Amino acid sequence: MPATADPTHDLVILGGGSGGYACALRAAELGLTVALVEKARLGGTCLHQGCIPTKALLHAAEVADNARDGAAFGVRSSLESIDMAGVHAYKDGVVERLYKGLQGLVGSRDIDYVEGEGRLSDAHTVTVGDRDLVGRHLVLATGSAARSLPGLEIGGRVVTSEEALRLATVPSSVIVLGGGVIGVEFASVYRSFGADVTIVEALPRLVAGEDEAVSKQLERAFRKRRITVLTGVRFASASQDEHSVTVTTEDGTELTADLLLVAVGRGPVASGMGLEEAGIAMDRGFVLADERCRTNVDRVYAVGDIVPGLQLAHRGFAQGIFVAEDVAGRSPVPVDELGIPRVTYCDPEIASIGLTEAQARERFGEVTAYEYNLGGNGKSQILKTQGFVKLVRQVDGPVVGVHMIGARMGEQVGEAQLIYNWQAFADDVAPLVHAHPTQNEALGEAFLALAGKPLHAHA
Numbered sequence: 001m002p003a004t005a006d007p008t009h010d011l012v013i014l015g016g017g018s019g020g021y022a023c024a025l026r027a028a029e030l031g032l033t034v035a036l037v038e039k040a041r042l043g044g045t046c047l048h049q050g051c052i053p054t055k056a057l058l059h060a061a062e063v064a065d066n067a068r069d070g071a072a073f074g075v076r077s078s079l080e081s082i083d084m085a086g087v088h089a090y091k092d093g094v095v096e097r098l099y100k101g102l103q104g105l106v107g108s109r110d111i112d113y114v115e116g117e118g119r120l121s122d123a124h125t126v127t128v129g130d131r132d133l134v135g136r137h138l139v140l141a142t143g144s145a146a147r148s149l150p151g152l153e154i155g156g157r158v159v160t161s162e163e164a165l166r167l168a169t170v171p172s173s174v175i176v177l178g179g180g181v182i183g184v185e186f187a188s189v190y191r192s193f194g195a196d197v198t199i200v201e202a203l204p205r206l207v208a209g210e211d212e213a214v215s216k217q218l219e220r221a222f223r224k225r226r227i228t229v230l231t232g233v234r235f236a237s238a239s240q241d242e243h244s245v246t247v248t249t250e251d252g253t254e255l256t257a258d259l260l261l262v263a264v265g266r267g268p269v270a271s272g273m274g275l276e277e278a279g280i281a282m283d284r285g286f287v288l289a290d291e292r293c294r295t296n297v298d299r300v301y302a303v304g305d306i307v308p309g310l311q312l313a314h315r316g317f318a319q320g321i322f323v324a325e326d327v328a329g330r331s332p333v334p335v336d337e338l339g340i341p342r343v344t345y346c347d348p349e350i351a352s353i354g355l356t357e358a359q360a361r362e363r364f365g366e367v368t369a370y371e372y373n374l375g376g377n378g379k380s381q382i383l384k385t386q387g388f389v390k391l392v393r394q395v396d397g398p399v400v401g402v403h404m405i406g407a408r409m410g411e412q413v414g415e416a417q418l419i420y421n422w423q424a425f426a427d428d429v430a431p432l433v434h435a436h437p438t439q440n441e442a443l444g445e446a447f448l449a450l451a452g453k454p455l456h457a458h459a
């Protein structure tokens with residue numbers, strides 16, 4: 001169909017994951033006509049292979065740890081075994097309930113939901129089977145997929161996060177290739193389920209996108225949990241037989257395990273669907289978009305994991321909503337990448353927002369950093385967790401980074417993001433009362449200390 005064909009919809013959205021469906025829901029709310037094209041399952045990676053199923057696994061892992069460690073709290077309990085069929089039934093139950101809810105939501109909003117694989121016939125036409133959907137505006141939201149390394153084939157004992165979500169049994173030993181967010185989350189799950197775990201990371205530290213102090217604390221905590229952490233170690237090759245998989249690193253070391261989980265990042269799903277032919281500018285497979293989610297082609301937007309930046313579901317939601325409002329003429333405020341909260345749900349959890357101390361120094365020169373140790377926080381002591389809240393602020397200026405680590409600290413990111421996004425000064429936050437005894441208090445105490453009036457803080 002030629003580019004001049006009459007539009008069938010105000011908005012045609014390719015991909016029904018976090019970015020795509022959020023855009024569709026908001027656009028329909030605003031009275032726009034919307035087609036949402038999805039080739040697999042509505043909800044995408046986040047709902048079916050990402051956030052939700054992995055966090056269910058991490059919760060099952062926490063339950064296992066609690067059963068194993070009951071004696072430390074005076075409760076006689078022990079961990080008998082992990083019933084993976086039971087774990088999957090629990091995890092899949094959560095996913096299915098949310099999936100049904102989401103289908104109901106999309107079904108109730110007058111969205112033209114089109115099942116099938118879409119391809120761009122021109123910059124504003126998505127063809128699905130024999131149907132041409134012509135959008136006044138087009139939104140690309142086709143997401144990402146697990147990557148591997150050259151020469152490392154996925155199959156058998158070599159899996160990505162996708163296969164790792166469906167393992168029938170707990171492996172007795174696992175090598176996790178990659179110490180980023182996905183790698184450390186799975187390492188944490190497998191260790192809690194009783195596996196021997198070795199993480200191989202080429203960079204000098206785990207979770208390299210986080211503040212250096214957080215990486216150090218995580219490595220300490222993982223070593224205490226007897227997870228072997230090999231940083232600055234590069235993968236060379238892997239081989240497998242029916243009994244095991246062997247990884248050889250560049251320094252010639254051989255590591256053998258039941259399973260190799262490849263968690264070396266995710267690449268965009270954007271090739272072979274007519275994007276290049278439609279003239280859409282791309283870089284290493286990613287679709288390039290500006291802060292208003294606009295590609296180089298007029299009225300073509302891109303949101304979520306196909307656009308370089310943080311690969312997080314809530315970034316996709318926010319960008320999707322932004323585009324819907326922009327198209328509806330609402331003049332929304334662009335999503336600030338640094339103002340997006342980041343949580344890694346391993347044990348201990350990591351939560352952060354804004355700049356790391358090193359990034360802040362690079363940007364502002366002199367900065368002040370303060371670390372409040374969870375040793376002084378009653379609730380964290382009750383939970384027997386260690387960690388800290390670290391604040392980074394401009395000298396005589398607002399807080400530009402908040403970094404937290406410790407069991408359950410992910411829940412604290414809500415207040416941290418308000419502080420960061422409202423550019424709060426220490427004196428703005430210090431007078432706010434934080435409930436006792438909560439882990440939230442640790443954030444309050446860090447601000448008291450930064451404002452020069454520490455309470456339960458050791459020098």
Ligand SMILES: Cc1cc2nc3c(=O)[nH]c(=O)nc-3n(C[C@H](O)[C@H](O)[C@H](O)COP(=O)(O)OP(=O)(O)OC[C@H]3O[C@@H](n4cnc5c(N)ncnc54)[C@H](O)[C@@H]3O)c2cc1C
Binds near residue numbers: 019144
């Ligand atoms: C193991 C794991 C754990 C994660 N944990 C978290 C977490 O805890 N928190 C968090 O915020 N993020 C997490 N993420 C990241 C999160 O899942 C992604 O950032 C998010 O799903 C991206 O949304 P998206 O809409 O860009 O893409 P996706 O969710 O990947 O959706 C893209 C959709 O497009 C469809 N599609 C692709 N091509 C076509 C086509 N040609 N035609 C029709 N449909 C098509 C796909 O089938 C898919 O449904 C995790 C990811 C993984 C893998």
